[in-house]
Amino acid sequence: MKCPAEMIIYMHEYLDEEISAENEQELRAHLQSCKECQTHFHELRKTIALVQSTSHINVPSDFTAKVMAKLPKEKRKVGFQRWVRHHPLFTAASLFIVLMAGSLFSSWEQDHEFSVSKQPNLIVQNDTVIVPKGEVVKGDVTVKNGKIQIEGQVEGDVTVINGEKYLASAGQVTGEIKEVNAIFDWLWYHIKKTATEVVSIFDQEEPEAAK
Amino acid sequence: MEAIVKKRIKQVLKGDQDAYAEVVEIYGEKVFQICYRMLGNRHEAEDIAQEAFLRAYVNIHSFNINLKFSSWLYRIATNLCIDRIRKKKPDYYLDAEVAGTDGLTMYSQIASDTSLPEDDVESLELQETIQREISKLPEKYRTVIVLKYIEELSLNEISKILDLPLGTVKTRIHRGREALRNQLRHV
Numbered sequence: 001m002k003c004p005a006e007m008i009i010y011m012h013e014y015l016d017e018e019i020s021a022e023n024e025q026e027l028r029a030h031l032q033s034c035k036e037c038q039t040h041f042h043e044l045r046k047t048i049a050l051v052q053s054t055s056h057i058n059v060p061s062d063f064t065a066k067v068m069a070k071l072p073k074e075k076r077k078v079g080f081q082r083w084v085r086h087h088p089l090f091t092a093a094s095l096f097i098v099l100m101a102g103s104l105f106s107s108w109e110q111d112h113e114f115s116v117s118k119q120p121n122l123i124v125q126n127d128t129v130i131v132p133k134g135e136v137v138k139g140d141v142t143v144k145n146g147k148i149q150i151e152g153q154v155e156g157d158v159t160v161i162n163g164e165k166y167l168a169s170a171g172q173v174t175g176e177i178k179e180v181n182a183i184f185d186w187l188w189y190h191i192k193k194t195a196t197e198v199v200s201i202f203d204q205e206e207p208e209a210a211k
Numbered sequence: 212m213e214a215i216v217k218k219r220i221k222q223v224l225k226g227d228q229d230a231y232a233e234v235v236e237i238y239g240e241k242v243f244q245i246c247y248r249m250l251g252n253r254h255e256a257e258d259i260a261q262e263a264f265l266r267a268y269v270n271i272h273s274f275n276i277n278l279k280f281s282s283w284l285y286r287i288a289t290n291l292c293i294d295r296i297r298k299k300k301p302d303y304y305l306d307a308e309v310a311g312t313d314g315l316t317m318y319s320q321i322a323s324d325t326s327l328p329e330d331d332v333e334s335l336e337l338q339e340t341i342q343r344e345i346s347k348l349p350e351k352y353r354t355v356i357v358l359k360y361i362e363e364l365s366l367n368e369i370s371k372i373l374d375l376p377l378g379t380v381k382t383r384i385h386r387g388r389e390a391l392r393n394q395l396r397h398v
């Protein structure tokens with residue numbers, strides 16, 4: 001038996017709920033009389049039911065955390081604003097220090113020159129400072145706009161501002177290693193430094209006053 | 212839902228990254244689902260779903276806030292899935308079909324230790340078969356079938372997501388259904 005070609009189209013229209021009443025009538029009438037189309041229609045509906053029966057696959061529980069970890073680093077500005085909102089008192093107090101440190105912004109802008117604290121046994125090659133193997137460098141080492149490669153020992157802190165550090169397996173630093181790379185860190189570094197200086201000024205003044 | 216999402220997006224636009232977590236939380240499940248059914252592999256699906264959220268975040272300023280965020284997001288996800296499918300070399304394709312059941316096979320292995328009742332084993336096998344057949348569909352049919360029957364989206368929405376005329380979406384759904392019917396009729 002030859003079926004009207006549009007029957008299959010009607011079936012799909014029906015499945016998409018877009019069939020006109022007239023065509024639906026026609027389809028129903030045809031399905032009553034045609035075994036072949038009945039089977040076809042039944043198979044289509046079964047297919048849909050099968051696809052819809054596939055169970056929901058649960059997303060891994062750490063999915064959101066993984067996505068958040070992959071996002072590019074937030075601009076410091078907002079992180080800072082949020083932080084300020086959560087620490088209003090401390091912010092007010094530190095505003096004083098920030099104002100004092102205000103001039104540092106301009107010094108950051110201009111300060112792109114390579115520089116390093118002076119210690120006799122440091123080797124400087126282009127913009128890389130090397131603490132040679134077997135040598136002991138006494139005191140804090142500060143490198144600005146350059147790299148430091150530590151193969152020997154530093155008795156003190158190492159601070160890298162706007163640069164990179166490389167610590168060889170034999171290298172050793174007795175103090176802290178700090179890297180300051182963004183302007184916010186830079187400012188923070190100075191606030192902390194100022195604070196330490198302020199504290200040490202008070203420490204020094206006390207015995208003097210006691211005299 | 213869209214209202215909360217739009218509020219969060221405005222926060223993200225102002226630079227508040229944390230607000231994005233809720234957006235990921237809301238749509239993670241759905242995007243993962245689309246990717247899983249498109250790619251048929253749990254591991255790849257997670258990879259691409261993460262990438263979709265990352266792209267959405269990076270391009271968030273280009274999202275028109277007056278439109279539906281989910282449509283925009285699903286578009287990114289489906290495009291990434293299609294790219295991934297196309298990048299698979301033909302010889303890899305065969306592997307991919309086997310790998311298509313990865314997630315479920317892994318589960319049936321775990322499950323077999325705890326000895327599942329007969330019915331569950333049967334239904335797992337059926338699930339694998341269905342996913343394998345979906346994975347065999349050419350990607351243009353696969354996409355519309357997944358969006359329509361897994362995500363239960365309207366034809367109109369699918370046409371927006373894929374940026375295709377409604378008529379094209381209809382044709383693809385019809386052809387997709389017919390292709391699947393041929394593959395699944397004897398199941």
Ligand SMILES: [Zn+2]
Binds near residue numbers: 002030037
């Ligand atoms: Zn017929």
